[in-house]
Amino acid sequence: MKHYTIDELDAYTAGEMNILAKLKCTAHLKNCQECQALLQQSAKNDQLVERLKESWAKLTPELLDSNWEKSYARIARKLK
Amino acid sequence: MAFTTRPSLISRICKGDEISWQDFYRTYRPLILLRGGDYVLREDEKEELVQQVILDMFKRASAFTYDRQKGKFRSYLKTIINHKAIDIKRLRNPNMVSVESDELSIEDFPDLTPDALNNSWDEEWQMHLMVQGLEELKTQVEPTTFQAFELYALKGQTADEVAKFLEISKNAVFVAKSRCVERLQKIIRELEE
Numbered sequence: 471m472k473h474y475t476i477d478e479l480d481a482y483t484a485g486e487m488n489i490l491a492k493l494k495c496t497a498h499l500k501n502c503q504e505c506q507a508l509l510q511q512s513a514k515n516d517q518l519v520e521r522l523k524e525s526w527a528k529l530t531p532e533l534l535d536s537n538w539e540k541s542y543a544r545i546a547r548k549l550k
Numbered sequence: 551m552a553f554t555t556r557p558s559l560i561s562r563i564c565k566g567d568e569i570s571w572q573d574f575y576r577t578y579r580p581l582i583l584l585r586g587g588d589y590v591l592r593e594d595e596k597e598e599l600v601q602q603v604i605l606d607m608f609k610r611a612s613a614f615t616y617d618r619q620k621g622k623f624r625s626y627l628k629t630i631i632n633h634k635a636i637d638i639k640r641l642r643n644p645n646m647v648s649v650e651s652d653e654l655s656i657e658d659f660p661d662l663t664p665d666a667l668n669n670s671w672d673e674e675w676q677m678h679l680m681v682q683g684l685e686e687l688k689t690q691v692e693p694t695t696f697q698a699f700e701l702y703a704l705k706g707q708t709a710d711e712v713a714k715f716l717e718i719s720k721n722a723v724f725v726a727k728s729r730c731v732e733r734l735q736k737i738i739r740e741l742e743e
Contacts, residue, residue: 475728478724480728481724484709484724486708486709486724518734518735519731521680522684525681541575541601544601548601548605
């Protein structure tokens, strides 16, 4: 029996498979524990991606707009 | 950005390497600024907090040895930020100026709640790890692979759109996503150590 790869299962969950491939995959998943486990892994990966998206969204331009030279000069002055 | 696990970054700043200080500044500045927000600091005070924390690290660097067994850098940084933020708030309040900052704690400031501060630190640290992980991932995979991952997984474009834009197959987009996620998990595990 051919097993699915995680990339294929990503496509399956993302609704990116054509209807015939999707039906075959659904039928396969009903009887294949190995692919079910991989599908769960795919879902976990998606959770990580969601956390990444949230983190990325919090990074406003102000947070990233660092001016090391200016800060370094100020820190150096305070060190003296 | 060069990949620096905290232990290696800390070792290099202890040797006074200016490039590593710059790396440290760029790496931790967003986290310290966010933390400044939790302490209800003004914008100028948040920048002051960044500088105070870096300055403190500068002063301690030569005597500081990173030892994983003695406590995580995360806790160490959290404590320094806490002390410096309280210092800044103390100086803002004329009634507290005469009080030694060591004698003050979060409880002395009615606008701060310890539980909320702890919870937000955990969230901010997670964000910090994610962002650092993503920066590192960019250096470890092919530019097209990263771009496919970024556009598809992070920016929400469809696989078809990404495949067309990058002139790769739709399957390659899914492969890029799973490879990047797998690599990212490893990077984040390393950063958490």
